[in-house]
Amino acid sequence: MIVVVGDIVTDVLAVLDTELAYGSDTPASIRFTGGGQAANTAAWLASLGATVTLVGSVGDDQPGRDRLAELEAAGVLTSVDVHSGVGTGSVIVLAHGEERTMISDRGANLLLDTARLESAVAAGATHVHVSGYTLFDPACRASGLRALELGRAGGLTTSVDAASAAPLRLVASDFLIWVRGVDLLFANAMEASVLTSPGDPEHQAGDLARSTGGAVVLKLGSGGAVWADDAGGRREHGIPVPVVDATGAGDAFAAGVLDAWTRGADVASTLSAGCGLGAKAVRLIGARPL
Numbered sequence: 065m066i067v068v069v070g071d072i073v074t075d076v077l078a079v080l081d082t083e084l085a086y087g088s089d090t091p092a093s094i095r096f097t098g099g100g101q102a103a104n105t106a107a108w109l110a111s112l113g114a115t116v117t118l119v120g121s122v123g124d125d126q127p128g129r130d131r132l133a134e135l136e137a138a139g140v141l142t143s144v145d146v147h148s149g150v151g152t153g154s155v156i157v158l159a160h161g162e163e164r165t166m167i168s169d170r171g172a173n174l175l176l177d178t179a180r181l182e183s184a185v186a187a188g189a190t191h192v193h194v195s196g197y198t199l200f201d202p203a204c205r206a207s208g209l210r211a212l213e214l215g216r217a218g219g220l221t222t223s224v225d226a227a228s229a230a231p232l233r234l235v236a237s238d239f240l241i242w243v244r245g246v247d248l249l250f251a252n253a254m255e256a257s258v259l260t261s262p263g264d265p266e267h268q269a270g271d272l273a274r275s276t277g278g279a280v281v282l283k284l285g286s287g288g289a290v291w292a293d294d295a296g297g298r299r300e301h302g303i304p305v306p307v308v309d310a311t312g313a314g315d316a317f318a319a320g321v322l323d324a325w326t327r328g329a330d331v332a333s334t335l336s337a338g339c340g341l342g343a344k345a346v347r348l349i350g351a352r353p354l
Contacts, residue, residue: 104316225315
C-alpha cells in the first residue's frame with residue numbers, strides 16, 4: 065500500500081485558447097475539478113490498480129465533501145480530517161500549451177495532522193510519498209517531516225515531489241536537508257534549477273542524487289525524463305502527443321513511476337511507465353484520470 069500525503073483542493077481550471085492577455089480578456093474553457101498534487105497522484109495510482117491511501121485535510125463544506133466523494137469513487141482510500149471554520153483549499157489554474165500557472169489558497173491543507181499519518185502508515189503501508197507543498201509552509205511542515213520519519217522508521221521506502229519552483233525557492237537550502245535520505249526525489253526542470261545550478265538535466269539529476277543520497281527523477285515534459293542514482297543515470301525520451309491541458313501531468317508521471325518502481329520494475333521500465341501516464345494526462349482536461 066502506498067500512502068500519499070498532502071493537498072486536496074478544488075481546481076478552478078481555465079484552459080486558455082490563446083496566450084493570456086494581461087489587463088484584458090482571454091477566451092477559455094472553464095470548469096471546477098478536483099485537484100491538489102497529492103490527491104492527483106493518489107487518483108492516478110488508483111487508476112493503475114495500486115492500493116493507495118491519501119492523508120490530508122479538507123474543510124467542513126460542500127467542496128470538501130465533493131472532493132472526498134470523487135476520490136473514493138476513483139478507488140482512493142482516504143484518511144482525511146474535516147475541519148469546521150476553514151474552507152477546503154482551492155486553486156485557480158491558468159493552462160495554455162505545456163504551461164500552467166496557479167494561484168493558490170491552501171485552506172484546510174495547512175491543518176494536516178500527524179495522527180492520521182501514524183494510523184495510515186501502521187495499516188500495512190510499504191511506501192510513503194509526500195508532496196513538497198506539505199513541507200513549504202511552517203503550519204504543516206512538521207506533519208510532512210513526520211511522514212518521512214515514520215516511513216524510514218518503519219522500513220518503508222519514501223519519496224518527495226519538489227512540487228513548485230516559487231515556494232521552493234524560499235526554502236531551497238533547508239529543503240535539501242529535509243529530503244536527505246529519501247529513496248526518490250521528483251522535480252521538474254524549474255525546480256531542479258532552484259535546488260542546484262541551472263544546466264544540463266543529467267548533471268542536475270546527478271548533483272541532486274549526491275545531495276540526497278537516493279535516486280532523483282527529473283520530469284522534462286515532452287522532453288521525457290532523467291533518472292540518476294549512485295549507479296549512474298538514464299534518460300527516457302518523451303512521447304509526442306498533442307497537449308490539451310498540462311494540469312496534473314507531473315502528478316500522473318509521478319504515479320506511473322511510483323507504481324512501477326514499488327512493484328520492482330527496472331529504471332527503464334519505471335521511466336517509461338511515468339512518461340506513458342504523463343502523456344495520457346496531457347490529452348485530458350483536468351488533473352485526474354477520467
